[in-house]
Amino acid sequence: MTTRTYAMLALEDGTIWHGYALGAIGERTGEVVFNTSMTGYQEVLTDPSYYGQIVVMTAPHIGNTGVNREDEESRHPWVAGFVVRAASPYVSNWRAAQSLHEYLAEHGIVAMTGVDTRALVRHIRTQGAMRAVISSENPEPDRLIAAARAAPSMNGLDLVPYVTCAEPYHWVEGNPGEWGPGETPAQRGESTFHVVAYDFGIKRNILRLLAEHGCRVTVVPATMPAADVLALEPDGVFLSNGPGDPAAVTYGVQAVRDLLGKTPVFGICLGHQILGLALGGTTYKLHFGHRGGNQPVRFSDTMRVEISSHNHGFAVDASSLPEGVEITHINLNDGCVEGLRAPDQRAFSVQYHPEAAPGPHDARYLFRRFVELMEQARNQRSMSSG
Numbered sequence: 001m002t003t004r005t006y007a008m009l010a011l012e013d014g015t016i017w018h019g020y021a022l023g024a025i026g027e028r029t030g031e032v033v034f035n036t037s038m039t040g041y042q043e044v045l046t047d048p049s050y051y052g053q054i055v056v057m058t059a060p061h062i063g064n065t066g067v068n069r070e071d072e073e074s075r076h077p078w079v080a081g082f083v084v085r086a087a088s089p090y091v092s093n094w095r096a097a098q099s100l101h102e103y104l105a106e107h108g109i110v111a112m113t114g115v116d117t118r119a120l121v122r123h124i125r126t127q128g129a130m131r132a133v134i135s136s137e138n139p140e141p142d143r144l145i146a147a148a149r150a151a152p153s154m155n156g157l158d159l160v161p162y163v164t165c166a167e168p169y170h171w172v173e174g175n176p177g178e179w180g181p182g183e184t185p186a187q188r189g190e191s192t193f194h195v196v197a198y199d200f201g202i203k204r205n206i207l208r209l210l211a212e213h214g215c216r217v218t219v220v221p222a223t224m225p226a227a228d229v230l231a232l233e234p235d236g237v238f239l240s241n242g243p244g245d246p247a248a249v250t251y252g253v254q255a256v257r258d259l260l261g262k263t264p265v266f267g268i269c270l271g272h273q274i275l276g277l278a279l280g281g282t283t284y285k286l287h288f289g290h291r292g293g294n295q296p297v298r299f300s301d302t303m304r305v306e307i308s309s310h311n312h313g314f315a316v317d318a319s320s321l322p323e324g325v326e327i328t329h330i331n332l333n334d335g336c337v338e339g340l341r342a343p344d345q346r347a348f349s350v351q352y353h354p355e356a357a358p359g360p361h362d363a364r365y366l367f368r369r370f371v372e373l374m375e376q377a378r379n380q381r382s383m384s385s386g
């Protein structure tokens, strides 16, 4: 149940937004952004890419299916804050283990309900994503506005060290709803490809889909140098999603530069941006970003439009990409780069989320493409050694 403690969101531009406390009582700083997904608030909360961000949901009614164990995209929620129009006082779902309020409170996430999210989202859309403070502890406008202005800007911020794993680990499980215990190719001992996945803030559904496509995955910390990754004898390297400014993840960019041409590479979101930087491109910050489940993206090979799931505030600059790098996907709303490939290096990436957690499944074919690339590389190796 929600409490009626007053809470406030203060933006760096001096505007204040009123509501009631939800989740933990406290005060947090972050970049305020909005997400237009109709469902999937639990995946949003637990996506490590939202580390350092206060997420406003445009869907007005949030929390009615509660929180369950299966839909977590990582081990706990990462958002800096969470803002909704109306948190449901009732939980109605057979999988629910907890209410949203209980879950947020247990994990120390400061949230607000009762906020005029339509006005707030229109404001962010016009003025851009900006620094903000959410407080249910001591909601004093002048102090909070000053704190928002004193907070670090997302531009130039490397947040990967906060979310990456400390030690390498293995992943072989599929989606629990679709694959029973021990049923993925990797669990049956049939897996054919060893994928080393850089954890810049990886989502579990990416790992599940890799396992379902016949990969045995070793997840490694973001700072692992290329030589150590190659020593694991991967068939391919995966670059994960993650928070913050891609240009600040210099060690990741260097590692990918060292890997290019030596092993197939597939990147998603932050991984796509890091690949773009390693190939010689640049990235820039979008005005308010794309976060939601219905973004139209066109794939140039087929001219087919995919409805896709997005969560990004930065993008690769199309004009910065050198010869030999092809733009494969663009966003039909604003024309920004949503996918690229470097055929000579067997590397490709997408800015959006084929793992779709939450979101539509139109882009699942990209996991098959990664497997095909690994197959080609293996065939070529065996031809040149035989």
Ligand SMILES: NC(=O)CC[C@H](N)C(=O)O
Pocket: 049, 240, 241, 242, 243, 244, 245, 246, 268, 269, 270, 271, 311, 312, 313, 314, 315
């Ligand atoms: N989901 C992601 O990987 C996000 C990438 C990056 N942090 C951005 O905001 O653009």
